[in-house]
Amino acid sequence: MSQHSDKPGGSVDPRELDVFELTRSGRRAAGCVRVSQLPRMLNEVPGEAPDRDAAFSWQIEGSTQPELQEDGSEAAQPYLRLAVHGAAWLECQRCLAPYEETFDIDATYRLVLTEEEAQEFPLDDDEFDVIVGSRQFDLVDLIEEELLLSLPLVPKHEACPQVHESLVSGVGGSAADGDDAVDGEDEYGEAGSESGKPNPFAALEAMKRGAGGNKDGGKKH
Structure with missing residues (x-):
């Protein structure tokens, strides 16, 4: 698994990512992760799949956006954007045969320091999710969470090749x-x-x- 940053000579460890530095500097990073590194996602892949260790490419970009504070002033707040692309084999619930499902994820997160801060944000804001950041953030875990949330409710072929x-x-x-x-x-x-x-x-x-x-x-x- 390789990762790189747009900072000259820089690289990132997706399991110990300093997301606050990345957002402060407006940096980007990219890499890939395999299904074998995502144990919960691997459980969704049938044993007879042609490829149980498919790769997903990911990209992240940090930024800050001004937000109005309680005292009426504006302050720059950290945001992280994540894109994940790839495909994984799932079991069709109609014919019970493996089929390939494509994933295209594009999500934006508002970073906060504590769970208490996260709970203060309104739940009806669908423009971004609020997550607790850190200077040793596990991006791979976030990628796996997004893939699991993107799983179809009923995995199935568009047109089954045969009926079970x-x-x-x-x-x-x-x-x-x-x-x-x-x-x-x-x-x-x-x-x-x-x-x-x-x-x-x-x-x-x-x-x-x-x-x-x-x-x-x-x-x-």
Whole structure:
């Protein structure tokens, strides 16, 4: 894993980054991190993935912005911008096969010194997140956190190459279980739902039809 800074002859250790110096000087830095360095992210990668150790490139930029203080004056406050780009293999929840998910993260953070300061910021500000900075900041941990937050709610292919057998036959059953049905109808003669399940009102409709056919009390003609 290599990292470099735009400062002549400079380099950064992403696990012990002085973010306050970086923001004060307006420096930039870049590097890459592999999935094997991100244990929580690695847990999301299926064992049969073609590449379980993909690389993500990252870039950071420090800056300061003037903010109004309680006494009415303005003071420069530290901000950090992080960009992460790459792809990792996840398990499709539709066909259960590995697929490659692309990640493009661009996040801005307002740095503070303590957790107490962070809690004082309003929660409805979606322009940036507030994080506690330090002079030995673990940027790799922040990168992993952002990747985990960017995971899709339901990982899946846009179009699955094949359907998993459990989705065809049903868990614990087989496709032959429905051979008695004709043209998508259930045992009551009612069409099933779009998902292939029997119509839950079929039994009630059958009872109504049965009751309607006996209105004459069963008399013979």
